Amino acid sequence: MNHPVRPSAAVLRALAVLIAGLCVFAAAGGTAYGQEQKLLAKVVVIGVPGLSWNDVKASPELTALVNQSHVGSITVKTAGPHTCPVDGWLTISAGTRAWGNVPDQSCGDLPGLVDGKVQDWQTYVDRQAEHHTGAPLGRLAESRERGAPICGFGPGAAIALARTDGTVGNWQPEFDQVKLASTACGDAIVDAGALPLREGRDEARKRVADLVAQVRAADGWVLLVGISQVEANAHQEPLVAMQLPPDNGPRWLTSDSTRRPGLIQLTDVTATILRGEAKPIDPAGSEQAGPLDGNEIHFTGDLHTDAATVIEDRLDTNQRFEQPRPMLVAVAMTLLVAQLAALAWFVITRSQRSRSTFVFTLLSQGGFFIAVFLSTATSWWRWPEPGFSLYCVVLAISALFAGVSRAVLREHAYLGILGAAYGLLLVDGVLGTPLQFGSMFTDGPVIGGRFYGFGNSTFATLAVAALVLAGWAAQKLIDRSRVQAALAVLAIGGAAIIVDGKPGWGTDFGGIVALTPAVLLLAWLTWRGGISWKALLGICAAGAVAVSGVAFLDYLRPEDERSHFGTFVARLLDGDVSDVLIRKLQMSLGFYDSPAGWAMLVGVLLAMLATIRPDKVPSESYRRFYTSLPMIRPTLLALSACGLIGMLLNDAGVALPAIMTGLALPLLVAHLVDNRTPATPQTRTLSVEVSDG
Template identity: 70%
Template sequence: MVAAVVAAATGSLQASAAPATKPPTSPTSPASPASPAGLLAKVVVIGVPGLTWGDVKASPELTALVDQSSVGSISVKTAGPHTCPIDGWLTIGAGTRAWGSDPNQPCGDLPAVSDGKVTGWQTYVDRQAEHHTGAPIGRLGQTGYPMCGFGPGAAVALARTDGSVSNWQPQFDQAKLASPECGDAIVDAGALPLREGRPEALQKVAELVKQVRAADGWVLLTGISQVTTNDHKQTLVVMQLPPDDGPRWLTSDSTRRPGLIQLTDITATILRGRTAATVDPAGPEKAGPLDGSEIRSTGDRHTSAAAVIDDRLDANQRFEQPRPVLFAVALTIVGAEVLALLWFLLRRSPLSRRVTIFTLLVQGGFFIAAFLAQATVWWRWPSPAFSLYAVTIGISVLSAVIAQVLLKKYAYFGLALAAYLLLLIDGVLGTPMQLGSLFADGPVIGGRFYGFGNSTFAALAVGGLVTAAWAAQKLYGKSRLQAAVAVLVIGGAAIIVDGKPGWGTDFGGLLALTPAVLLMAWLTWRDRLYLRVLIGAGVGVVLLVAGVSYLDYRRPPDQRTHFGTFFARVLDGDVSDVFIRKLQMAVQFFSGPAGWLMLLAVVFCMVATVWPDRVPSKAYRDFYSSHQMVRPTLLALSLCGLAGMLLNDAGIALPAIMLGFAVPLLVAHLLASHQPATVSPEPHLVQES
């Protein structure tokens, strides 16, 4: 059991789908287009590797631009583990996440242009194939629209698929930008110095913005990448000048969060208005779907640069802190469980039993606290990292106390029900508790910007299946059909919320949870499995997912979710790289002992589910046979975990996270249900349980 707890905690750290920090003004006004499609002015992207909101606060010139701009933060995550300047510029040129740098080397200088071609271009082409990114580097350069480039980064972004560059200059030229031969433009403002000279460099960036604005351009000043591989990753700065309808918050359909866009949105913003100019057969329309969407503005106007900057700095805290804090919280809870278990095994006293039960319930409460902590707005408190840690531990403990006081030995059900209802509400509301939570891959990681990620799905699956089992058990004695219907209703609600585009938007979760709910309902009704039933359930799941994907695919490209994008890739024959990347991500968990520990825990628990008589615990064997719904529930949980492991890039981590929720609740229930009548026989009972 300890192995399962430790494995689940480790899996939570490794598994990979905020609002983003809510801006000080609510995004209630209609979105106004902030893309070149409706503008006569040229679009000019000014890229500054390493430009942070701390830089804006430190620069009076950039601070003054805030009140003149629609602003936001930009996630610069690319395909590789680090986002060096070469990765950022290649990603803009491809419109999908590209891999440019060597992860074993520090960020280097950008390649030079020699004889009208980016030197070493084939190296970057080969790197996409090596890592199966599927990134069509050179997509932006293949358009026939006259685009100008200034600086080495612009050469990389505007290079054609063979690495050749035209209409490019190594230094910014204001006269060239204003000339008719220059349509849209990309300007590399250069990486900011790490220490000395940074204030002067920021002043030059502000001056560059003024020069570009003099050409009546639609300017997008944006961070492009981190500067070094050792940088503390954070979302960077993005500003749009002039604002379309007053200074507001930038967003896009790829993030669906006010104040947040991603790097690939820049390419989509340029190409959506210019694709009619494509002249090359390998141009953007032949290079597969874009990962990004058009940038637009939303929300009420902001009038205070200081408030905007403080909000963005708070947002960075919200995006940066969850992963390191998750590790600290997991160590605290698992450490407390291990100490309590050792005490219980050595003393076998009533007090040690109660303490052990409570620590197990605290771990169950953690799956509530991981999401509910967002309601405390911890990122605006002093010492945000410690605040998040304290809030998460506090809510975990409080959840365990409330469940134990109200439900006593059935506290496990209260925690499962609370997690189930909490995530249903969160999904229907558009997942406001996800981005920035301990269980979500936010913009720094580059995971989901909306919807449910793998860890969230694991919590929802356990909460939903346990809740369904409780309701079915209450109805079982009256009518097995009614009990099966209860499973379908409760489990079906979880399936709908998890899979509906715009709610959970969880492709893999839909594939994993649907057969589990159907299996549980069938065993509740008939108690036996038939081959034709299994085949029918499998076909039904495939048809359900295909139907949802097709309907999502019929929406405009900018409004599609993961379902529609995947369907488009299938039609284009562009899914092999996606499958290979997901397989690589699943396999990487076995690069260290944690992955193998998770695998052992998962295998042990699945064996206990299928062959309960082989488990050396009388309490578990009695529990397995004491209630009609135990077997269907445990089999459904095992099927859901197995399917999730095979169909998601989280791999073994997904069922391990499910175990991290389900196993402590089960053990706590077994210990609470087998309290000894007196102290004397307790060692014997404990040994058997």
């Protein structure tokens, strides 16, 4: 029996602890992969558009460099849809992702110099404003005007070393070994030229190896990197990165911007050249530009001494990054076809076998949200036919979780799936998200998305699991004490918020913006049974305080240790946040450029409407389910609140609540189909457990 409960100091204290705990944890973030060492010697960057690990494998000269180098892969994603050579060199110039090429056009030749100025320079500057990249072209040159001189050789180097007005100094059209070795050059950038697509590629690879040998004679260390793709429609893949000579033996290149051994990104090249010697200057005047997107390159990990093994590892890793996106579509379509076929069989026959089959296919979709992460543990990219292997592994794990959950928990099957997802993601977050990287739910290096932490799809999975499990736990306790039930919500939801938001763990700024108020709303509704406008505003304010505290504490850390929480605050304080917000808004609105985006919006709004107006849903079993137990309505409202806030404030837009619906709705339908008995006092506990799913 439920009794009226007076406001309890325990619940208020728990709310305060949740907010304070999230803020405190933000101050303790760090790298996830152990001891590193920095490269602080003279920097000579050799940029080669199109240099892939297949080129290294095919060239004895380049293969010979592997055991003499710290090695890795470099992601060359820039601001535009394609990374042509001009995009790559402009990105090095700005230290943030720049947009150089014109969409739907071929890459073309690099602009030349006319009277000491890059031709059409203003066009590239205007293009950054047009696309809101926020890339301050010329930052590299301007920031080193008063430091050690940087020399440039070749047309790409001219673009990288152009000042904010497009003028170039200390540059030569061809490589000059004598000048590089002189005191006129501190650091240097060398354009080795794009590799030919077909004829002449072997000779070009040999010339690159010869150039490395010449540059090494100038002392310091050499960074050989693939700077871009060669064509707009080229196969997208991470390219080659080597640093010679290696310190303490050949190891793996990395940076704080990726936090992954063996992986750097293009903007790390600029950060490494600058090495903190000077603050970048905004081209508009004396104000400082926003922070660099990259971080100084490091080396880390174990020694590697077998060039063939290293090359195969890099090629396998490319498969890991390339296959998940197309296989995601293939697996999703397979599950959809299976569900439609099972539904048709059930509608036609109404047999118990067809009912069980339909329920199994729905539960398999829930299992899919676990399989996308666990599949990473199988190292499928090292198997024969990696794409097909990933497809089979994900479907097998999805079916396994559906079958085991149904066999062991029967109508409680949803609890096994959501409990596994919740526990798996919490552990993975604390460990630095090793299962996220290269999974179907993480935009990898080819896309230029997250290199660490929780992405939008991962957050959506965690949010559904946390809110539903919190609602289930609250229902178990609500008859005993509303206070205890509310505290259970805060404990389960709070753990998810902390892991999702803590820098170095989930590092998900947009996620905690959406999840924190949803958890607080669910806790309040559990505690009080209803909510006033005043309380609703208080919950929103408390959520804003928690999120702001996390971001500000991350900002107080050293610049090279900040996550994108602190970077956002830095941009905000520098007045450089408008382009970021506009780009995120454009990404959010971009979903509506296709019918699929509008279809997602209609589906999401209908799902949210069902949580507010169940009487409008043409399903008697759903209407009966909605009113059967006290915690069903609060849990569904919390899910809708989380999805709505995420849709409005996250760059994923409508995709975020659509993913949440893709997990929650099949489990709910499976319950309604599988449990045909109306709620009664005898089936009360059973109904709430499944209904919260």
